[in-house]
Amino acid sequence: MVRAAGGRHIIIHTIKSAILQENVKIKSAILQEFALKKSAILHIVYNRDKNQHVGNEILYL
Known part of the structure; x- marks a missing residue:
């Protein structure tokens, strides 16, 4: 039994x-995916408005 x-x-x-x-592994994949999307969002925002960086506000929506 032991x-x-x-x-x-x-x-x-x-x-x-x-x-x-x-x-x-799953958390890592999710974080990587989020990082890619976050980077893409920041890139788009930066391109649209180069005078003021508003990426953080958009990420919190």
Whole structure:
């Protein structure tokens, strides 16, 4: 029984670790996607109005 419980613990730990790693990958991908979009928005805003940078206000909408 002790071995089975220990084995289960290792499997659960491995699954949790895999889920955490996958979550990190997903979060990283989302952040990268957001960074690309944010960069594109800032670029568009900068091109439209070079005298005043209003990118931050647009990003909060």
